[in-house]
Amino acid sequence: MATLGEADADASANSPAPVVPSKRPWDQDVAEDPNTGTIKAEKVEAGDIDTPHMTLSESNPRSRDGVARVKKEFLIATAWSRRGEDMVLNDDAAEASRHGKQDEDGGSKGKKNRGQNKNRTFGVWKEEKTLCATRMLSPEFSPKECKFGDKCKFEHDLRKYLERKEGDLSTFDGDCPIWEAHVTCPAGWKCRFAGSHSKEVEREDGRSELVLLKDEAEDEERKRIAEASGYVVDELGLVNIVSTEAKFQLSRNQFKMPKSDQRQRQENRASYTEPPFLPSEKRRIYYGPETPVLAPLTTQGNLPFRRVCVSLGAQVTWSEMAMGRELLHGQPSEWALIKAHTSELSPPRFFPSEDRTNSVVEGYDNAKDSKFGVQIAANKPWLAMKATEVLTALCPHIRAIDLNCGCPIETVCRTGAGSALLEHPAKLEQALHGMNLVSNEVPVTAKLRMGWKKNDPNAEKLIKRLVLGGYEAMEKGAGPSGVAAITLHGRDKPQRYTKAADWSYIAECSAMINRLQKDSDAVADTAGELDDRYKPNGGKVYFVGNGDCYSQVDYYDHIKNAKVDSVMVARGALVKPWIFEEIETNQYLDKSASERLEYIKKFVQYGLETWGSDQLGVNTTRRFLLEWLSFSCRYVPIGILEYLPPKINERPPAFKGRDELETLLSSGNYKDWIKISEMFLGPPPPGFEFKPKHKSNSYDVEG
Numbered sequence: 001m002a003t004l005g006e007a008d009a010d011a012s013a014n015s016p017a018p019v020v021p022s023k024r025p026w027d028q029d030v031a032e033d034p035n036t037g038t039i040k041a042e043k044v045e046a047g048d049i050d051t052p053h054m055t056l057s058e059s060n061p062r063s064r065d066g067v068a069r070v071k072k073e074f075l076i077a078t079a080w081s082r083r084g085e086d087m088v089l090n091d092d093a094a095e096a097s098r099h100g101k102q103d104e105d106g107g108s109k110g111k112k113n114r115g116q117n118k119n120r121t122f123g124v125w126k127e128e129k130t131l132c133a134t135r136m137l138s139p140e141f142s143p144k145e146c147k148f149g150d151k152c153k154f155e156h157d158l159r160k161y162l163e164r165k166e167g168d169l170s171t172f173d174g175d176c177p178i179w180e181a182h183v184t185c186p187a188g189w190k191c192r193f194a195g196s197h198s199k200e201v202e203r204e205d206g207r208s209e210l211v212l213l214k215d216e217a218e219d220e221e222r223k224r225i226a227e228a229s230g231y232v233v234d235e236l237g238l239v240n241i242v243s244t245e246a247k248f249q250l251s252r253n254q255f256k257m258p259k260s261d262q263r264q265r266q267e268n269r270a271s272y273t274e275p276p277f278l279p280s281e282k283r284r285i286y287y288g289p290e291t292p293v294l295a296p297l298t299t300q301g302n303l304p305f306r307r308v309c310v311s312l313g314a315q316v317t318w319s320e321m322a323m324g325r326e327l328l329h330g331q332p333s334e335w336a337l338i339k340a341h342t343s344e345l346s347p348p349r350f351f352p353s354e355d356r357t358n359s360v361v362e363g364y365d366n367a368k369d370s371k372f373g374v375q376i377a378a379n380k381p382w383l384a385m386k387a388t389e390v391l392t393a394l395c396p397h398i399r400a401i402d403l404n405c406g407c408p409i410e411t412v413c414r415t416g417a418g419s420a421l422l423e424h425p426a427k428l429e430q431a432l433h434g435m436n437l438v439s440n441e442v443p444v445t446a447k448l449r450m451g452w453k454k455n456d457p458n459a460e461k462l463i464k465r466l467v468l469g470g471y472e473a474m475e476k477g478a479g480p481s482g483v484a485a486i487t488l489h490g491r492d493k494p495q496r497y498t499k500a501a502d503w504s505y506i507a508e509c510s511a512m513i514n515r516l517q518k519d520s521d522a523v524a525d526t527a528g529e530l531d532d533r534y535k536p537n538g539g540k541v542y543f544v545g546n547g548d549c550y551s552q553v554d555y556y557d558h559i560k561n562a563k564v565d566s567v568m569v570a571r572g573a574l575v576k577p578w579i580f581e582e583i584e585t586n587q588y589l590d591k592s593a594s595e596r597l598e599y600i601k602k603f604v605q606y607g608l609e610t611w612g613s614d615q616l617g618v619n620t621t622r623r624f625l626l627e628w629l630s631f632s633c634r635y636v637p638i639g640i641l642e643y644l645p646p647k648i649n650e651r652p653p654a655f656k657g658r659d660e661l662e663t664l665l666s667s668g669n670y671k672d673w674i675k676i677s678e679m680f681l682g683p684p685p686p687g688f689e690f691k692p693k694h695k696s697n698s699y700d701v702e703g
């Protein structure tokens with residue numbers, strides 16, 4: 001049985017300091033042959049790859065029809081060979097999934113949500129009469145008192161409850177994975193593995209009592225470790241858990257937001273009881289080639305998935321986009337998105353160059369940095385500000401707060417949030433400015449798209465404004481927005497995923513932002529004197545590029561050629577979370593199907609820890625697992641590809657894997673995904689339904 005310490009060994013919170021590689025990948029030269037346009041990958045150690053080349057010439061068969069070239073012996077002809085055609089539509093639908101429902105009527109001017117399954121349901125499974133919470137963690141003969149007494153609508157008789165309860169799951173060898181990892185299980189009797197952490201004991205009066213196993217020493221040890229860590233942490237290692245009381249106050253509009261109130265009353269700095277932190281006084285952050293970033297991902301970027309990515313080398317993680325308004329209303333489902341795992345709190349990897357000429361800023365303290373940031377969406381500056389104030393007041397473990405200015409979903413944009421902000425530069429600047437005023441030491445960042453309109457990018461102008469300050473703000477003497485970092489997704493809003501991200505535009509913006517910061521003359525020309533106090537991060541605004549990164553080759557190419565500080569990875573991580581390991585080791589990794597199944601198992605374990613191992617938690621874990629499998633099935637093992645590097649926009653043809661499991665893992669049929677979920681979660685309850693986001697995933701593999 002694992003102790004708490006051992007169980008957490010995979011969490012980099014406890015892992016030793018990273019070893020600095022002698023030659024860093026971003027210092028290496030990528031050999032390019034100008035005649036053939038062939039770039040040779042530096043290091044190819046995956047399985048039996050014959051052709052470690054990326055051929056860019058027109059005659060390259062890989063680029064002819066956008067289909068990934070799989071070695072002949074693995075190709076098959078089936079009904080699902082069509083599945084790739086709808087892949088990009090699937091991405092749009094996935095991004096909208098959580099917000100999709102309200103989207104149905106609105107859409108863009110009557111345009112249908114292309115291919116999106118409506119009314120996605122998962123079937124609601126409820127225990128007939130569930131066990132009263134007062135009994136959940138108690139020994140049979142000494143339950144806690146229920147204040148509803150006989151009128152309580154929940155079951156008070158433990159034996160009756162257990163008789164009715166669905167039998168224990170036999171997966172994980174019947175051993176509760178939560179208990180195995182933590183020697184405690186918060187689901188108690190409701191756990192679907194309760195048998196493995198309970199027993200019946202004979203009492204002196206001859207009666208036998210049902211009791212849950214308990215390990216006092218472990219409980220003590222857990223408390224000790226939690227206290228020593230300095231984290232406000234729950235028993236399973238989760239942080240940023242907001243009390244019901246605080247959410248209730250928010251819902252009643254009773255939660256105090258003194259900073260935002262002062263700001264709204266336009267009081268000047270001198271009259272603040274606690275003057276706001278200036279951008280220059282905030283905690284410093286760092287982005288570098290050694291810190292690949294996991295993107296904020298609605299639905300998909302849940303805590304268990306982020307944990308899997310961190311264990312594979314992700315150095316910066318972001319919450320799913322949380323709606324500012326719903327946070328302010330105390331909406332529990334929105335606050336749930338802000339929870340993080342302790343493994344996301346350890347500092348990001350950091351290799352300063354000896355002369356510190358890389359992008360390390362003055363006063364950066366790696367030990368004070370962490371990985372996990374929170375992204376919010378808001379359509380009004382005051383909303384962004386208040387959400388930020390509440391977040392910083394209630395959640396002690398936030399690296400940075402990011403304002404979403406890229407979300408293309410109609411329900412979000414219609415209100416003026418997400419990418420709609422790109423059209424309103426002054427408002428956007430004001431929002432970030434306000435966020436910075438109330439966020440205390442927490443830096444504020446922004447994630448942009450290239451622009452709102454088709455082929456008419458304005459991100460470059462926006463970036464300039466966010467770094468230097470627009471004239472409105474400068475006239476008022478308010479200083480620039482003070483953003484500590486900007487991420488740019490190289491697509492405009494109408495573009496969605498059908499076309500490749502524009503890395504040359506990202507490179508342009510990167511050059512511009514570097515110029516602004518290096519060349520103080522350029523700055524003086526455009527903006528007059530810039531007050532150092534308003535500069536975040538010792539004067540450095542980090543710049544992160546995003547779009548289509550699908551291997552270490554893409555990653556280092558962008559670092560080197562687009563000169564971004566770091567690269568953010570979204571779909572690439574969903575399809576193959578070990579992309580972070582590829583980046584760390586600078587080599588292709590040909591993961592076997594059984595290794596991939598291990599990641600799925602890890603996800604399930606983390607899911608049960610996050611959502612509970614009772615029936616509800618099992619259902620939730622299955623739901624999010626199926627969502628993830630709808631992406632991970634797209635992976636084409638690189639050992640069976642004819643050309644490398646693999647490209648995210650190349651659609652997989654129908655192929656068979658190198659073994660049965662590999663074939664199963666690449667199935668686009670949701671029934672197969674349910675089959676995979678059963679390996680760890682048993683059969684779904686009666687009435688369980690899973691309608692994938694996109695219909696292209698729901699056809700059968702027959703024929």
Ligand SMILES: Cc1cc2nc3c(=O)[nH]c(=O)nc-3n(C[C@H](O)[C@H](O)[C@H](O)COP(=O)(O)O)c2cc1C
Binds near residue numbers: 321375
């Ligand atoms: C399923 C899904 C959910 C997403 N959710 C968010 C989100 O909550 N916030 C955000 O800023 N971007 C979101 N995005 C956009 C990604 O963060 C990223 O900008 C985009 O996918 C491009 O990166 P990629 O080419 O690596 O996928 C989402 C994308 C996908 C596919």
Ligand SMILES: [Zn+2]
Binds near residue numbers: 152154
């Ligand atoms: Zn009761």
Ligand SMILES: [Zn+2]
Binds near residue numbers: 176188191
């Ligand atoms: Zn349990």
